[in-house]
Amino acid sequence: MELLVRDAELLVVDGEREIPGGWLATAGGRVTAVGPAGTEPEAQATVSAAGRLITPGLVNTHHHIYQNLTRAYAPAVNGSLFDWLTTLYPLWAALDEEAAHVSAYVGMAELLMGGCTTSSDHLYVHPRPGLVDAEIRAARDIGFRFHATRGSMTRSVEDGGLPPRSVTQTDEEVLADSERLIRAHHDPSPGALIRVALVPCSPFSVTRELMTATAELAERHDVRLHTHLAEDRDEDTYCLRTYGCRPVEYFEDTGWMSDRTWVAHCIYPNDAELRRLAAAGVGVAHCPSSNMLIGGGTARVREMREMGLPVGIGCDGSASTDHASLWMETRGALLLGRYRDGPGAMTARDALDIATHGSARCLGRGDEPGHLRPGACADLVVWDLHEVARAGAFSDPVEAWLRCGPARAWTTVVAGRVLVDRGEPVPPGLADALRTHGRIARRMQQDV
Known part of the structure; x- marks a missing residue:
């Protein structure tokens, strides 16, 4: 098992199943298991959802x-x-x-x-x-x-x-x-x-x-x-x-x-x-x-x-x-x-x-992304909603996710790899890309 995401307030597996306090395990770019708190397996790496909402990507x-x-x-x-x-x-x-x-x-x-x-x-x-x-x-x-x-x-x-x-x-x-x-x-x-x-x-x-x-x-x-x-x-x-x-x-x-x-x-x-x-x-x-x-x-x-x-x-x-x-x-x-x-x-x-x-x-992806049942692509999001924006919203984490806000991705995982960590994208070339992007965008808008 390569990655375990645990300690969610709520894990939305799909439109039929939600797990309070849930966890999700991945290996080989796929979801391998989900479950309630207290049943987590061992894993090479662990991400804490820290009481946040987890949804499919x-x-x-x-x-x-x-x-x-x-x-x-x-x-x-x-x-x-x-x-x-x-x-x-x-x-x-x-x-x-x-x-x-x-x-x-x-x-x-x-x-x-x-x-x-x-x-x-x-x-x-x-x-x-x-x-x-x-x-x-x-x-x-x-x-x-x-x-x-x-x-x-x-x-x-x-x-x-x-x-x-x-x-x-x-x-x-x-x-x-x-x-x-x-x-x-x-x-x-x-x-x-x-x-x-x-x-x-x-x-x-x-x-x-x-x-x-x-x-x-x-x-x-x-x-x-x-x-x-x-x-x-x-x-x-x-x-x-x-x-x-x-x-x-x-x-x-x-x-x-x-x-x-x-x-x-x-x-x-x-x-x-x-x-x-x-x-x-x-x-x-x-x-x-x-x-x-x-x-x-x-x-x-x-x-x-x-x-x-x-x-x-x-x-x-x-x-x-x-x-x-x-x-x-x-x-x-x-x-x-x-x-x-x-x-x-x-x-x-x-x-x-x-x-x-x-x-x-x-997109014709069949039953691969779009849910978090075992066998699905390991594409998921741990959502962060600031405690001030979330204050008073206790009855339904999914409704709060869209009604309150703004929400941001705290952790984004694609094929079992963490690509956003603590709200920040992890690709190492992003700073250089932004500088190049700014140069090209200014030139494009000024040349016409």
Whole structure:
């Protein structure tokens, strides 16, 4: 036995089991046993939860990590989604391998501090080669569980799209590099730390031919598919004008309507479209803060879950949400669910289930992360809530975790390795990465 985490106030094993005073043991990157106080085994290393809450690690289903280089960029913060994109695309055209690596390194450290142990990343601007490889190097340097994605945009403003030509590629370039990345990095084995998915930016930012070919490539290599869908009302207008149909119909026509797929936002499907998505098993990444900040509506999370859609949490881009805290997004899902559908629509345990089990389903991780039963990936968080913020909250540690706050990850463990210790990320290269990140971010924002 390699690691024992003990002395919890409460250990949340999954949506069915909670252990007051619980402990958890790991070996070989897996949970080997859980139990109540007084039954702990011997272990090579011990972490004290010191009366804190232990939960499964949170899983991030939608992100644009490179955008932490343009956080809270003043000229873009108050526009519509399309205004925001067209303002920032020219800045992102400066992205290179160094920028992709350092933004991923810093972004993953931030995710770990917010209790995230697994994340996907939607990297869809490719002004230079090797950007996804650079992100994967950062994940391996840290030991983070990472679903890298090969995003794409092929329809520039000259072709009736939104982005400049400098951040788009041809269909042939995208498909060739997608296949290369799958062969080089995708690990389908149980408990894998690195997997690869294919992720056009949106159905209207690539050609119909590429949407269809990407779905076929994913089927051949048994990898997952992801894109933005039904995020903005302008998308309806654009698709009707360009393709003669609504976004969900176009999505289905190009071969994407399957349980291999999860989509971001999914705010504006009509009732019939939502039923078709549910019947196909399409997952949804719910991004509460980003949608509220952009003012673009919110997903019908309660209805989606009742229909059986896998629903997970996404923190979305670091230049729209401007943070990468899955705790904040999980709390946002709690608040927004209750605001939208009434106080009985969402509890803290519901929100935790979305951010763990629901998110893991979106990423196609089966029954590995998202819970802490024996055999699960040893991905967990010991949460710290300051005694002043917690004062008076004695009846329910899980509700207190999201209602009080802010909470932070005191200890974050991925595959049995401690990556946040006493609230601080442990990757040794973080200080150097922050200095490099600052240099690149200032240059990127000043050069345009």
